Amino acid sequence: MGASTKQGYGIASKSRKIVRALIGDKIKDLSPDEQLIIERIVHSTADPEYAEITRISPDFVSESVKAIETQKDILTDINMVRAGINEYSGEIKCYISHEETLKIAKEEQITRAAAAIRVAHDKGFDGIIAIGNAPTALFEAIDLVENQGMKVSSIIGVPVGFVGAAESKDFLKKTEIPNVITEGPKGGTPVAVAVVNTIIGINKD
Amino acid sequence: MGASTKQGYGIASKSRKIVRALIGDKIKDLSPDEQLIIERIVHSTADPEYAEITRISPDFVSESVKAIETQKDILTDINMVRAGINEYSGEIKCYISHEETLKIAKEEQITRAAAAIRVAHDKGFDGIIAIGNAPTALFEAIDLVENQGMKVSSIIGVPVGFVGAAESKDFLKKTEIPNVITEGPKGGTPVAVAVVNTIIGINKD
Numbered sequence: 001m002g003a004s005t006k007q008g009y010g011i012a013s014k015s016r017k018i019v020r021a022l023i024g025d026k027i028k029d030l031s032p033d034e035q036l037i038i039e040r041i042v043h044s045t046a047d048p049e050y051a052e053i054t055r056i057s058p059d060f061v062s063e064s065v066k067a068i069e070t071q072k073d074i075l076t077d078i079n080m081v082r083a084g085i086n087e088y089s090g091e092i093k094c095y096i097s098h099e100e101t102l103k104i105a106k107e108e109q110i111t112r113a114a115a116a117i118r119v120a121h122d123k124g125f126d127g128i129i130a131i132g133n134a135p136t137a138l139f140e141a142i143d144l145v146e147n148q149g150m151k152v153s154s155i156i157g158v159p160v161g162f163v164g165a166a167e168s169k170d171f172l173k174k175t176e177i178p179n180v181i182t183e184g185p186k187g188g189t190p191v192a193v194a195v196v197n198t199i200i201g202i203n204k205d
Numbered sequence: 206m207g208a209s210t211k212q213g214y215g216i217a218s219k220s221r222k223i224v225r226a227l228i229g230d231k232i233k234d235l236s237p238d239e240q241l242i243i244e245r246i247v248h249s250t251a252d253p254e255y256a257e258i259t260r261i262s263p264d265f266v267s268e269s270v271k272a273i274e275t276q277k278d279i280l281t282d283i284n285m286v287r288a289g290i291n292e293y294s295g296e297i298k299c300y301i302s303h304e305e306t307l308k309i310a311k312e313e314q315i316t317r318a319a320a321a322i323r324v325a326h327d328k329g330f331d332g333i334i335a336i337g338n339a340p341t342a343l344f345e346a347i348d349l350v351e352n353q354g355m356k357v358s359s360i361i362g363v364p365v366g367f368v369g370a371a372e373s374k375d376f377l378k379k380t381e382i383p384n385v386i387t388e389g390p391k392g393g394t395p396v397a398v399a400v401v402n403t404i405i406g407i408n409k410d
Contacts, residue, residue, distance in 0.1 A: 008316045011341070011368045018367040046365045046390035047252070080394065083288035111213045136212065160251045160395075162223040163216045185251035188395050189285065190365075 012043075019043050023051035033061045037180065037198045044194040053183040055173060060154055061202070063178040064128055067153035068203040072127035074196060075120050077113045077137040077159075081130055084193030088200050090127075095119040113137035117144065126151040128199075132192030135164035142172055154178035156195045158187035217248075224248050228256035238266045242385065242403045249399040258388040260378060265359055266407070268383040269333055272358035273408040277332035279401060280325050282318045282342040282364075286335055289398030293405050295332075300324040318342035322349065331356040333404075337397030340369035347377055359383035361400045363392035 019042045027035050034056050041050045071090035076082040082094045095101045095116035104115035113134030121144045129152050131138045138157045144150035157172040159165045162185050169181040180195050224247045232240050239261050246255045276295035281287040287299045300306045300321035309320035318339030326349045334357050336343045343362045349355035362377040364370045367390050374386040385400050 005310050005314055005316055011316070011366075014368045015366055043366065045393060046367060046370065078289075080285055080289040080398070084283075084285040084394070105210050109210055109212055111210055111216070114212075136216070161216075161220055161248065162227075162251060163219045165251065188250060189289070190393050190395065193285070 015043050022048045026051040030056070031061065033198075033202050036202065037061075037195055040194040040198045041191050044190040045188075047186075049186070050182065050191065053186060055181050055183060057173075057177075057179045059178040060180055061199070064154045064199045065203050067128050068199055072153060073125060074127055075117070075125055075129045076192070077116065077131045078133045078189070080189045081132040081192045081196075084189060085130075085196050085200070088196075093120060093125070110140075111136040114140040117141045121148060121150045126153075128153050128156070128196070130156040130192045130196050131159050132156075132187065132189040133159055135159045135161065135168035138168040138172060139164075142168075142175060142177070145177055146175065152177060154180075156180045156192050158182045158191040158195070160188035160191075161185055220248050227253045231256040235261070236266065238403075238407050241407065242266075242400055245399040245403045246396050249395040250393075252391075254391070255387065255396065258391060260386050260388060262378075262382075262384045264383040265385055266404070269359045269404045270408050272333050273404055277358060278330060279332055280322070280330055280334045281397070282321065282336045283338045283394070285394045286337040286397045286401075289394060290335075290401050290405070293401075298325060298330070315345075316341040319345040322346045326353060326355045331358075333358050333361070333401070335361040335397045335401050336364050337361075337392065337394040338364055340364045340366065340373035343373040343377060344369075347373075347380060347382070350382055351380065357382060359385075361385045361397050363387045363396040363400070365393035365396075366390055 019039050027038050038051055038054050074092045076094045078096055079094050082092050085092050096112055098119055100119045101116045105112045114136040117137050117140040129141050138159050145152055155177050157169055166184050172179050173181050224244050232243050243256055243259050279297045281299045283301055284299050287297050290297050301317055303324055305324045306321045310317045319341040322342050322345040334346050343364050350357050360382050362374050371389050377384050378386050
């Protein structure tokens with residue numbers, strides 16, 4: 001789980017045991033890879049509630065691993081999510097501070113996070129989208145996939161907050177897009193990062 | 206709360222009202238600035254429990270704002286925390302991937318996050334430390350302040366996890382260092398970022 005020294009490995013291994021003791025029972029019917037995803041979310045947040053609110057679509061792992069194998073791009077809504085993804089040999093993109101993003105956001109008075117997804121699509125994005133912050137970015141991504149032919153292998157849709165987050169995740173769950181969501185207002189950068197890093201790890205194993 | 210467009214402001218304002226309705230009663234005895242800190246943590250995590258587990262030392266706001274005013278450095282344990290801090294005109298430092306850090310971590314078999322704090326001290330760091338991930342980094346920072354004369358204005362000590370996080374925060378709380386902590390295993394990048402960005406915002410107002 002990101003550890004690279006003896007002390008680091010010791011902590012990760014002890015944490016894994018504690019997490020399994022806390023949530024093992026709740027996730028025992030999931031596939032081993034899906035269990036890894038949820039264990040890592042709980043490890044990263046210290047919040048066992050994620051074992052109850054995380055939903056993984058049946059095709060999420062296979063489609064995501066296929067994308068990672070072929071080094072497709074990963075698109076994140078904010079730089080914080082990008083900064084947490086480690087050891088990926090493909091490209092990780094985030095257009096939140098891109099000039100074109102600021103222009104679209106200003107002109108259309110939409111959030112920068114939503115405009116940034118549109119910019120990615122305009123640039124021909126094809127890969128995995130990880131949304132850890134903005135519901136508006138998730139709504140935009142779904143709209144672009146369903147109505148504008150945006151190419152995505154999967155969407156990790158775990159925006160956080162009391163305004164629109166739950167609704168945006170409900171919406172994603174009802175689509176045909178391979179996805180992970182967290183029900184309700186909870187989610188966030190560490191959750192998105194945990195899912196992406198698990199998928200990268202599964203591909204390496 | 207990080208919003209820069211009409212849609213963004215609308216969401217932030219609606220969220221603020223919901224957060225106040227959820228936790229207003231629990232934080233009403235705190236100073237207005239301390240309330241802002243906790244409101245922003247709850248906004249960022251969608252987890253009202255932070256209103257109960259966040260502890261702010263009485264000198265934290267004044268010492269931190271003084272440091273921000275004079276543009277002292279901010280040191281983060283991981284890049285994810287650094288990536289979330291916005292609109293600071295001073296420097297934000299993180300040595301987790303620094304060559305010297307990797308060397309110390311390997312030689313002494315300590316975590317990279319702990320070694321990175323030592324590297325900052327060796328380089329004469331003086332400012333605010335924000336730890337959002339690694340308890341080992343927090344233990345190291347406290348040790349350097351108490352025994353090696355490391356100069357800190359305040360420590361935002363909110364590492365997350367089931368191994369050592371709670372203990373490291375308990376330890377910080379008992380020191381004389383101006384601090385914010387979250388009791389128990391919870392914490393993380395969004396919490397650290399919320400505190401730092403609130404302090405920067407207070408200074409601007």
